[in-house]
Amino acid sequence: MSDSAQARLSAAERERALDELTRHFVIGRLDAAQFDERCHRAIEATTKQQLAWLFTDLPAYAAPPPPAPADPIAPRLAVIIGAIVSFTVVLALTSGNWAWWLLLVGAAVVVPVYVRIAR
Template sequence: MTDAPESRIGVTERERALRELVAHLGAGRLSPAEFDTRSAAVAAATTKRQIAELFTDLPAGAPYPPTPRVRPVPRFPIIVGMFAVLSILLAVVSGNALWLLLIIAGPAGAVAIAHYRRDHHQVRGRT
């Protein structure tokens, strides 16, 4: 890896530069027309030097704002909700209240599968 000005950049670096341009636009340092011009230049940039040239007249700070962390969506509540809706729908459509047992059986099965996967991956990771 190199930090040379002529080293190539990727999508991540372009996204960070765009977020910084948005911050400068929000702070009033750029007009909408300047923002449009610079954001088009960021999209076309291929090297670190090309990106750096777009920020020479703007106040210094962190080179790029930090990348926001994305929290994973919890799957268990979604699975429970899906089983509840499915079981109620099947009970109403079929007229058989036994379908309501899926409200209990579905999430229990999901928990069992999650435990199996966790244990399976732990054992697999040790060998």
């Protein structure tokens, strides 16, 4: 046997094994009794070989896909909306004219158009 198979386990490796067993249970590859038995064996395992045995009949679990990149429009859109609202409030309060609030209605039309063009 190779030295890596007889290597002692760390707590993090046991945790990863338990997480993977949980995923297989949730997907339906293990029933409750199998899941319980394998979790107990994973906790009691001392070597990597003992841990690997628990997964011999299970397919390797693919890592979840990386998170989608952040929307580049969102920060610019927040700045534009904040500027329009601030500008409207300042103009309405300083002039005493309610008509400036119509800028917010205009913004409700302009912002979706901007988003569509920016994408």
